[in-house]
Amino acid sequence: MAGEVKKGIDTTKNAIPFEMAQIPGPEMAKTYMPKVIGAIIKKAKRPLLVVGAELFDDPVMFDKIIEIGKTGIPIAATAHSVKGFVDRGYLDNVYQIGLHPLTAHLRFDDWIGLDGKGNYDAVIFMGIFYKFANAMFSTLKHFNRNIKRVSIDRYYHVNADMTFGNMAFIPDDYHAAVDEVIEALKK
Amino acid sequence: MVTTKGSFAVEDMKNVQINIGAVVKEEEEWDQPMGPYPKPNVATLRDWDFKLANRYKIFYAPADDTCTLCTYGPCDLTGNKKGACGLDMAGYCGKIVLIACLMGCCAHAAHGRHLYHWCLDRFGDMKFDMGDEILVDSPLYQTIMGTKPKTLKEFGDGLSYVEEQVVQLMAATHTGQEGYYGDFESKALHAGMLDLLGMEICDMLQIVAYDMPRGAADAPLIEIGMGTLDQNKGVLIAYGHNLAAGAEAMIYAEANNLWDKVDIGGVCCTAHDLNRIGLAAGNPSIPKNIGMKPKVAGAMGWWRKMVRSGVMDCVMVDEQCVFCDVLEDTQKRKIPLIATTDKIMLGLPDRTNDPVDQIVDDLVNFKMPGVAVLDPKKAGEVGIRTAIAVKPKRSEAKAQNLITDTQFKEYLEKCTGCNQCVFVCPPHTNIGDLIQEAVKGNLEPFSALYETCVGCARCEEVCPQGIPIMDLYEYANRDYIKGQKFKMRSGRGPARDTEIRAVGAPIVLGTIPGVIALVGCSNYPKGTKEAYDMAKEFADRGYIVVTSGCMAMDMSLYTNEEGKTIWEQFGGAFDGRNVCNVGSCVANANIADAAIKVATIFAHRNHRANFDDIADYILSKVGACGVAWGPYSQKAASIATGCNRLGIPVVVSPHSVMYRRSFMGRMDKPEDWMVIDARDGKMQQIEPAPEAMLYIAETKEEAMLEMAKLCLRPSDNSMGRSIKLNHYCDISIKYCGKLPDDWHIFVRDAKDLPITYKDKMMKELEEKHGWKIDWKNKKITEGPLRPADVSFDPTNIPRKIRAKK
Numbered sequence: 001m002a003g004e005v006k007k008g009i010d011t012t013k014n015a016i017p018f019e020m021a022q023i024p025g026p027e028m029a030k031t032y033m034p035k036v037i038g039a040i041i042k043k044a045k046r047p048l049l050v051v052g053a054e055l056f057d058d059p060v061m062f063d064k065i066i067e068i069g070k071t072g073i074p075i076a077a078t079a080h081s082v083k084g085f086v087d088r089g090y091l092d093n094v095y096q097i098g099l100h101p102l103t104a105h106l107r108f109d110d111w112i113g114l115d116g117k118g119n120y121d122a123v124i125f126m127g128i129f130y131k132f133a134n135a136m137f138s139t140l141k142h143f144n145r146n147i148k149r150v151s152i153d154r155y156y157h158v159n160a161d162m163t164f165g166n167m168a169f170i171p172d173d174y175h176a177a178v179d180e181v182i183e184a185l186k187k
Numbered sequence: 188m189v190t191t192k193g194s195f196a197v198e199d200m201k202n203v204q205i206n207i208g209a210v211v212k213e214e215e216e217w218d219q220p221m222g223p224y225p226k227p228n229v230a231t232l233r234d235w236d237f238k239l240a241n242r243y244k245i246f247y248a249p250a251d252d253t254c255t256l257c258t259y260g261p262c263d264l265t266g267n268k269k270g271a272c273g274l275d276m277a278g279y280c281g282k283i284v285l286i287a288c289l290m291g292c293c294a295h296a297a298h299g300r301h302l303y304h305w306c307l308d309r310f311g312d313m314k315f316d317m318g319d320e321i322l323v324d325s326p327l328y329q330t331i332m333g334t335k336p337k338t339l340k341e342f343g344d345g346l347s348y349v350e351e352q353v354v355q356l357m358a359a360t361h362t363g364q365e366g367y368y369g370d371f372e373s374k375a376l377h378a379g380m381l382d383l384l385g386m387e388i389c390d391m392l393q394i395v396a397y398d399m400p401r402g403a404a405d406a407p408l409i410e411i412g413m414g415t416l417d418q419n420k421g422v423l424i425a426y427g428h429n430l431a432a433g434a435e436a437m438i439y440a441e442a443n444n445l446w447d448k449v450d451i452g453g454v455c456c457t458a459h460d461l462n463r464i465g466l467a468a469g470n471p472s473i474p475k476n477i478g479m480k481p482k483v484a485g486a487m488g489w490w491r492k493m494v495r496s497g498v499m500d501c502v503m504v505d506e507q508c509v510f511c512d513v514l515e516d517t518q519k520r521k522i523p524l525i526a527t528t529d530k531i532m533l534g535l536p537d538r539t540n541d542p543v544d545q546i547v548d549d550l551v552n553f554k555m556p557g558v559a560v561l562d563p564k565k566a567g568e569v570g571i572r573t574a575i576a577v578k579p580k581r582s583e584a585k586a587q588n589l590i591t592d593t594q595f596k597e598y599l600e601k602c603t604g605c606n607q608c609v610f611v612c613p614p615h616t617n618i619g620d621l622i623q624e625a626v627k628g629n630l631e632p633f634s635a636l637y638e639t640c641v642g643c644a645r646c647e648e649v650c651p652q653g654i655p656i657m658d659l660y661e662y663a664n665r666d667y668i669k670g671q672k673f674k675m676r677s678g679r680g681p682a683r684d685t686e687i688r689a690v691g692a693p694i695v696l697g698t699i700p701g702v703i704a705l706v707g708c709s710n711y712p713k714g715t716k717e718a719y720d721m722a723k724e725f726a727d728r729g730y731i732v733v734t735s736g737c738m739a740m741d742m743s744l745y746t747n748e749e750g751k752t753i754w755e756q757f758g759g760a761f762d763g764r765n766v767c768n769v770g771s772c773v774a775n776a777n778i779a780d781a782a783i784k785v786a787t788i789f790a791h792r793n794h795r796a797n798f799d800d801i802a803d804y805i806l807s808k809v810g811a812c813g814v815a816w817g818p819y820s821q822k823a824a825s826i827a828t829g830c831n832r833l834g835i836p837v838v839v840s841p842h843s844v845m846y847r848r849s850f851m852g853r854m855d856k857p858e859d860w861m862v863i864d865a866r867d868g869k870m871q872q873i874e875p876a877p878e879a880m881l882y883i884a885e886t887k888e889e890a891m892l893e894m895a896k897l898c899l900r901p902s903d904n905s906m907g908r909s910i911k912l913n914h915y916c917d918i919s920i921k922y923c924g925k926l927p928d929d930w931h932i933f934v935r936d937a938k939d940l941p942i943t944y945k946d947k948m949m950k951e952l953e954e955k956h957g958w959k960i961d962w963k964n965k966k967i968t969e970g971p972l973r974p975a976d977v978s979f980d981p982t983n984i985p986r987k988i989r990a991k992k
């Protein structure tokens with residue numbers, strides 16, 4: 001399987017917006033390898049993992065996210081995705097909030113954050129309806145550039161700073177890439 | 188008016204006297220004095236708009252990073268940079284939002300203008316009479332204009348007002364004019380308000396002229412679905428939003444006893460309005476109950492599915508939500524097309540002045556694919572006669588356009604699995620997978636996802652193999668299409684004054700947990716069934732559910748275990764545990780009207796020329812929430828914006844990010860949630876309720892959770908608050924598996940706690956949130972933002988302070 005390739009999964013290919021017509025302008029996301037993305041997330045002082053309801057379509061992702069949560073990164077469970085965490089009995093650092101109100105708050109540097117300790121310096125999106133995630137990235141791209149926009153979703157996210165290429169049709173590779181991110185976080 | 192140092196020209200003086208006379212006369216007939224803001228101008232209600240925007244921060248999600256509106260462009264506005272003209276990204280978004288709201292507003296106002304002239308021409312002026320049970324008969328008109336139209340002709344003033352304002356607003360979008368995003372949004376809110384007025388004018392005109400129900404909770408059940416169109420008759424489709432030509436087709440069929448030869452099916456809002464015609468008993472030119480005869484073919488999202496299913500013989504389009512390639516679709520299938528308004532002419536020859544026989548002959552013999560006939564009466568006759576005469580002639584074309592078993596298989600084999608189609612499919616359907624399953628002989632996925640497909644045909648546009656993907660859907664769903672036969676309650680129009688009197692107190696105190704308005708188009712994120720699910724969830728919970736337009740049609744396509752549609756499960760009253768269909772898109776005005784009527788009929792607020800006061804009342808006290816779960820149009824944007832100006836929050840689908848702007852409150856800023864207590868003028872902290880004005884949800888489940896939350900109001904009494912919190916928490920448990928994280932913010936007193944969760948919540952308040960609990964008396968002694976106070980009178984408007992200094 002692709003996941004067993006030693007050099008790691010190449011997540012830099014297919015830099016095509018998952019919704020093809022989403023071509024915003026001169027500044028478009030760069031694709032990175034999982035290890036690099038993992039290292040960047042690890043370096044962040046106040047990272048926030050933001051997950052959505054598409055996780056229900058690929059439930060194994062819940063387990064991967066919980067692994068990330070266990071490294072200490074708080075999780076914003078948007079839409080009704082919190083159900084997946086309830087079902088798995090993991091709610092330690094999981095916050096239930098809509099992606100829209102979350103992004104609305106992220107715009108403001110003086111926001112107190114989900115834990116009352118202040119705003120975040122990196123948001124990592126995954127499992128969110130493409131168009132919605134894309135638009136919320138756009139909000140941050142234009143109106144709060146202090147937050148690093150990272151996607152570890154299966155899509156090329158054009159309005160992120162860092163993203164994988166499109167992996168929507170190669171689920172095994174995608175899973176392996178997320179595993180590599182997790183490995184990098186644990187290092 | 189020409190004035191020189193205070194002296195009037197004689198002619199103007201006459202006008203002044205006439206105006207004064209009219210006002211004095213009206214004063215005598217109306218117990219309300221003229222309010223402060225008759226016919227507000229662009230900046231008149233700006234204070235109110237800024238109050239809203241200060242609490243509900245303007246939120247932009249730019250859909251593109253560059254501006255190309257003038258020759259300096261493209262300008263790169265990334266990161267809120269300024270373009271050559273000085274406009275920054277926020278300003279650019281505001282400008283686009285304003286333009287979108289103006290498009291929506293103009294669509295309705297122009298519809299109203301057309302109906303106005305047409306109704307006066309067709310029926311002559313008529314008394315504006317909504318019957319004995321609706322005395323507050325044009326609430327938006329009265330709130331905005333400060334006058335009461337007494338005849339249809341008098342609605343002309345309102346139309347002229349809207350038209351004047353729209354020109355002013357449009358002018359502000361020119362490069363070099365408005366530059367501040369907050370002012371663009373104030374202007375957009377103005378456009379939204381004008382849109383509500385335009386819609387009300389449309390609906391009032393047609394209710395009276397076409398003798399539609401005036402608040403009939405028991406409006407009849409009519410037939411809906413592609414399967415209801417009788418294939419033994421010529422099928423005429425009336426598609427769009429303006430009933431004029433479709434109504435004439437009905438009247439022609441009736442007058443010539445042709446119903447055994449022709450079936451009429453409405454698509455989009457024209458369907459609603461055709462089915463409302465003649466259901467009251469007023470206008471003798473309208474055959475009684477004629478609205479029972481046409482069918483509702485379906486909502487706009489079904490158009491391309493319908494045209495491919497072969498159920499129609501002739502199409503009349505009028506205006507608004509008509510797919511631009513309608514002619515291509517009909518021409519290919521030899522379905523004659525008649526364009527009936529000058530808004531959509533599609534390059535067709537204008538045959539308005541030609542004899543009917545000639546036009547019908549040309550269409551029936553396929554000498555031309557379509558015609559424009561701008562006289563509704565003539566268009567109606569042409570439509571009926573063409574549908575009947577063309578039917579036998581197009582049977583061959585009809586058969587040819589339905590793909591055969593062999594063709595279906597051939598198309599399946601052509602698919603290379605390249606996934607180009609998935610990249611453009613709005614609900615991200617994996618069409619390649621459907622095809623792979625079909626190759627194995629399993630058509631189930633094609634059937635299961637038929638309702639999820641929004642009918643956009645983008646997949647076909649990109650498929651390198653030229654596979655007609657929507658035809659594959661049609662092939663796989665033939666049995667479903669034949670059997671798509673359901674019931675829908677016909678549009679009832681406004682809420683009756685008596686209904687408002689009965690529900691006013693329960694709404695304001697919160698014991699009816701809220702009014703949920705499910706409106707808008709068919710661009711659902713996950714299929715039409717979500718419309719049904721939402722309506723059912725809230726009607727079951729005792730909310731007042733109102734609906735209109737495509738969402739009302741789409742929710743009709745499902746039944747419960749007993750085979751009953753939503754309309755057969757619930758009554759049609761404006762009351763808790765009811766689902767009432769107000770009618771078409773323009774009938775949405777009746778929903779805003781109901782909110783105004785709570786303020787004026789139940790709370791005796793003067794609404795006359797008093798928009799901000801009424802909006803303030805609704806924002807603080809009327810637990811209403813609009814939901815547009817499949818909105819696609821600019822009309823939906825302007826309607827939502829108009830509702831927001833009126834203090835009604837709205838939840839929209841994730842596709843609605845394309846509207847670019849929303850309004851979100853900051854829960855973490857207590858200072859944003861200060862209101863005046865009108866009793867004594869003191870400032871009072873309130874809980875963030877409602878927390879947002881325009882909320883984008885990702886899923887149906889999230890939307891429903893938010894809908895329950897957005898019905899919370901500062902005025903809820905303890906019983907009302909506990910009922911509302913109960914539903915909010917219950918929905919969260921049901922779909923999220925846990926209580927929401929923020930329920931405690933809305934608790935003012937132990938009495939606010941829902942009984943089911945009381946003990947658990949008290950414990951959590953103490954342990955998690957550090958509140959002090961007196962366990963012996965089961966009371967909260969410390970913690971809430973404010974105490975519960977039944978006579979608290981929240982307002983955001985200083986002139987509402989009652990205390991005498």
Ligand code: SF4
Pocket residue numbers: 254255256257258259260261262269270271272273274362
């Ligand atoms: S309108 Fe302003 S921002 Fe837009 S292209 Fe012209 S100069 Fe640039």
Ligand code: SF4
Pocket residue numbers: 608611612613614615616618639640641642643644645646647656657
């Ligand atoms: S027509 Fe249906 S399947 Fe095709 S892209 Fe549109 S929604 Fe998807």
Ligand code: SF4
Pocket residue numbers: 601602603604605606607608609618619622649650651652653654656
């Ligand atoms: S675009 Fe056409 S060929 Fe490619 S997967 Fe879709 S249906 Fe098949």
